[in-house]
Amino acid sequence: xxxxxxxxxxxxxxxxxxxxxxxxxxxxxxxxxxxxxxxxxxxxxxxxxxxxxxxxxxxxxxxxxxxxxxxxxxxxxxxxxxxxxxxxxxxxxxxxxxxxxxxxxxxxxxxxxxxxxxxxxxxxxxxxxxxxxxxxxxxxxxxxxxxxxxxxxxxxxxxxxxxxxxxxxxxxx
Numbered sequence: 001x002x003x004x005x006x007x008x009x010x011x012x013x014x015x016x017x018x019x020x021x022x023x024x025x026x027x028x029x030x031x032x033x034x035x036x037x038x039x040x041x042x043x044x045x046x047x048x049x050x051x052x053x054x055x056x057x058x059x060x061x062x063x064x065x066x067x068x069x070x071x072x073x074x075x076x077x078x079x080x081x082x083x084x085x086x087x088x089x090x091x092x093x094x095x096x097x098x099x100x101x102x103x104x105x106x107x108x109x110x111x112x113x114x115x116x117x118x119x120x121x122x123x124x125x126x127x128x129x130x131x132x133x134x135x136x137x138x139x140x141x142x143x144x145x146x147x148x149x150x151x152x153x154x155x156x157x158x159x160x161x162x163x164x165x166x167x168x169x170x171x172x173x
Contacts, residue, residue: 001041001075004067008059013052020046020117021056046117048085057081086116086123089130095173096132099166103158136162 002023013019023043029036045056061077068075100109113135122133138155142148 001064001067004063005060008056008063012059013055017052018046018048018115018117019052019056020044021060022046044082044119046119048115048117050084053081083119083121083123084127086118086120086133087126088132089126092130093132095169096134096166099169100134100162102169103161103165134162 005021005023009019009021021043022045023041025040025042027040028038045053045060047053047056057079060079061075064075064077097109097111120133122131125131126133136155136159139152141150141152
């Protein structure tokens, strides 16, 4: 099933659109010499298009059922929709860039970042109100949610300074 789900990405969607299906958790037998009668799989779906979210929900179940039935098994499926895509608004993004550049200079602010498929609950705020989600650098460490991530306390003054500059930028506008 895990391998079969990857064909939804590689063969059933537009390669120019982003869809990631990851099985990240398996729970089966408690001992190496027991063939489990029940296996639990969990994972995530990441995409930048709401129609692909619908596709994934529908087709993961169909693919898993087809594969399982081919082996005489069945599937119980729970699909929990998490946060929507985090989409910044242009005007607020420009304000955020201006505030960041006034703190650290033009060269230190990357306003051409690639799209990220990270799930962020701030997306709900951006659906309700205009705004922008930005990332503040943390030096040469692994990214968040990586076991090797190490928060650099030296970044704190930059975060505080950014928020002060943003408030001043918005009030000036």
